[in-house]
Amino acid sequence: xxxxxxxxxxxxxxxxxxxxxxxxxxxxxxxxxxxxxxxxxxxxxxxxxxxxxxxxxxxxxxxxxxxxxxxxxxxxxxxxxxxxxxxxxxxxxxxxxxxxxxxxxxxxxx
Amino acid sequence: xxxxxxxxxxxxxxxxxxxxxxxxxxxxxxxxxxxxxxxxxxxxxxxxxxxxxxxxxxxxxxxxxxxxxxxxxxxxxxxxxxxxxxxxxxxxxxxxxxxxxxxxxxxxxxxxx
Numbered sequence: 001x002x003x004x005x006x007x008x009x010x011x012x013x014x015x016x017x018x019x020x021x022x023x024x025x026x027x028x029x030x031x032x033x034x035x036x037x038x039x040x041x042x043x044x045x046x047x048x049x050x051x052x053x054x055x056x057x058x059x060x061x062x063x064x065x066x067x068x069x070x071x072x073x074x075x076x077x078x079x080x081x082x083x084x085x086x087x088x089x090x091x092x093x094x095x096x097x098x099x100x101x102x103x104x105x106x107x108x109x110x
Numbered sequence: 111x112x113x114x115x116x117x118x119x120x121x122x123x124x125x126x127x128x129x130x131x132x133x134x135x136x137x138x139x140x141x142x143x144x145x146x147x148x149x150x151x152x153x154x155x156x157x158x159x160x161x162x163x164x165x166x167x168x169x170x171x172x173x174x175x176x177x178x179x180x181x182x183x184x185x186x187x188x189x190x191x192x193x194x195x196x197x198x199x200x201x202x203x204x205x206x207x208x209x210x211x212x213x214x215x216x217x218x219x220x221x222x223x
Contacts, residue, residue: 043200043214102152
């Protein structure tokens with residue numbers, strides 16, 4: 001069956017360090033993958049999209065990689081800040097049906 | 111301000127009492143969808159609509175109905191709610207089925223007793 005797994009339910013890191021979140025999928029061949037941020041009590045907010053022919057994408061302190069052979073995306077936040085604390089979701093768009101991972105809750109401690 | 115709105119934000123109801131959660135977007139988006147979010151399961155798509163009068167089932171459509179009579183509105187209907195429909199519900203929209211970025215509403219927390 002098709003699965004999307006974000007390998008950590010929670011990740012705690014120290015301010016200033018790089019946070020790395022993982023998204024693995026099986027039995028999909030997505031054309032692209034997205035990352036969203038969700039704060040408590042709010043809806044997800046789109047952050048980045050990476051296409052299957054792109055190895056890496058950057059936006060300010062965010063970096064996403066996409067390895068279609070490993071079926072894995074890595075999401076990095078460099079120079080992390082307490083304000084980066086949130087749940088991060090990866091999502092694959094399978095035709096018109098978007099599938100989300102369960103999310104990783106990131107806490108950045110000052 | 112471009113946004114997706116949902117009402118109500120919180121709802122406690124009893125088993126079997128029909129309810130509707132409204133969703134509206136002001137961005138002239140063609141595509142709208144409903145998700146439910148449960149701990150450990152993430153967001154699961156209930157229904158989606160690619161345009162007015164066009165709706166289709168997502169992953170978990172059982173027990174739900176939708177309609178899309180106007181472009182801006184996409185209500186979610188629970189004809190006979192049951193406790194297993196207690197969840198956090200999100201409406202979302204995007205410009206079209208071919209675009210990527212989805213805009214989510216603030217969520218509706220539903221409790222069915």
